[in-house]
Amino acid sequence: MKTALITGSGRQAGLGFEVAKQLGAQGYQIIIAARQSAQVTERVAELKDLGFQAHGVVLDLTDENSISQAVNAVQQWDSKLDVLVNNAAVFGDFTSVLETDIKNVEAAFNTNFLGTWQVTQKFYALLANADTARIVNVSSGAGSFADPVYGILNGSMGMPVSTYALTKLAINGLTVKMAKEFSQDNVLVNAVCPDVVNTSGNDTGFGRPVGEGAKSVVWAATLPDDGPTGGFYRDGQPLPW
Ligand SMILES: NC(=O)c1ccc[n+]([C@@H]2O[C@H](COP(=O)([O-])OP(=O)(O)OC[C@H]3O[C@@H](n4cnc5c(N)ncnc54)[C@H](OP(=O)(O)O)[C@@H]3O)[C@@H](O)[C@H]2O)c1
16 A cells, blocks of 8 residues: 655645545545644544545654654554655745845745755655655745746735745755655655645635645656656646746
8 A cells, every 4th residue: 555644734624634635535545744733633533534544643844853753653554655745834924025024934944945855854765665756845836937927027926025935936946956866766756836725714715626736736646657757737737947
């Protein structure tokens, strides 16, 4: 059985939990990873109710110890990890360069960029133990230069500057570096933008249904062995960087 771990999959209405459900439906053993233990317990129970094989770990991207403990826990259930979805992120400030509080920039980079990097480092040995593995870095068109709607050069949806966008720009660069380095172990690494997705849990009329956004991520998590690596995609289509 293949095993997939999804970070930040504790919120019921979030993209991460939807990815977990879609991978569970494809027969993957799911590891819910979230920083709130109550969420972990609830989401694992929901996956089991759906008939899926599921476990959970408390994992805070900003806490090295919790990542190491999560790696140890996962080793009880499988000697390898087939899929790592780096989904957890914070949205940070949407203020001008001058007004943005640098402490908030630091916090956003600690989670979205350094946290993702460190989670990948620590789970890498398990990923390399799989015959072939997939890493999906959940990114955003906001981190692209060229995305015509959300991109940095094209207005970022009218935001003055977005710390969030800059963390995703960094994630896109890291994706390329990971892909090059990890190809020796047959680990495919891609960045995916799920598009604007309604993960509020309410019918806001803004953003597409979470199931559709999650499909974009699941596509990259279930690529064939000869699939692409080092790319940036939405709905299976390449996005400009
Ligand atoms: N929604 C969109 O329109 C959209 C568009 C493009 C890209 N994305 C990306 O999609 C991913 C999921 O977004 P979402 O909309 O589903 O938002 P979300 O529900 O807020 O999911 C993000 C999750 O990350 C978790 N998280 C934050 N900091 C963490 C930390 N230090 N350690 C562990 N977990 C942490 C949050 O945990 P808590 O529940 O404990 O706060 C939350 O459950 C993100 O990477 C986001 O950038 C979303």
